Amino acid sequence: xxxxxxxxxxxxxxxxxxxxxxxxxxxxxxxxxxxxxxxxxxxxxxxxxxxxxxxxxxxxxxxxxxxxxxxxxxxxxxxxxxxxxxxxxxxxxxxxxxxxxxxxxxxxxxxxxxxxxxxxxxxxxxxxxxxxxxxxxxxxxxxxxxxxxxxxxxxxxxxxxxxx
Numbered sequence: 001x002x003x004x005x006x007x008x009x010x011x012x013x014x015x016x017x018x019x020x021x022x023x024x025x026x027x028x029x030x031x032x033x034x035x036x037x038x039x040x041x042x043x044x045x046x047x048x049x050x051x052x053x054x055x056x057x058x059x060x061x062x063x064x065x066x067x068x069x070x071x072x073x074x075x076x077x078x079x080x081x082x083x084x085x086x087x088x089x090x091x092x093x094x095x096x097x098x099x100x101x102x103x104x105x106x107x108x109x110x111x112x113x114x115x116x117x118x119x120x121x122x123x124x125x126x127x128x129x130x131x132x133x134x135x136x137x138x139x140x141x142x143x144x145x146x147x148x149x150x151x152x153x154x155x156x157x158x159x160x161x162x163x164x
């Protein structure tokens with residue numbers, strides 16, 4: 001007993017260890033491990049020269065979208081941001097703007113052919129991911145989320161248009 005308080009010791013790998021110190025060390029290791037994992041969870045927006053799109057994948061990169069556009073491929077580009085965001089910066093070849101939380105009201109504005117290749121776009125790919133999942137649930141097999149959204153598009157050095 002030290003200063004009227006008992007110190008609890010446990011034997012660990014042949015060593016007597018203070019429980020309070022053990023707890024501190026384990027907490028420290030846990031925090032360090034979590035901070036290292038956070039650094040590796042960032043979205044990789046490196047340039048991809050070629051990316052195949054399979055039925056199992058519902059995402060494409062901005063580089064893939066740009067390559068499809070440059071090659072003259074036919075597709076439908078749907079922006080699911082708000083009007084002010086769209087007016088601030090958008091892709092010149094956007095076919096339609098329908099905010100993701102209103103899609104159910106404007107299904108008549110998107111292609112009725114469920115085989116149409118559609119790329120869904122937003123600011124960072126969170127809302128377009130939700131919209132892509134929704135469209136796929138309606139049977140649109142060729143609906144793809146553009147990862148990174150307008151942020152990745154601009155970061156890649158591609159042009160945007162505005163209505164300011």
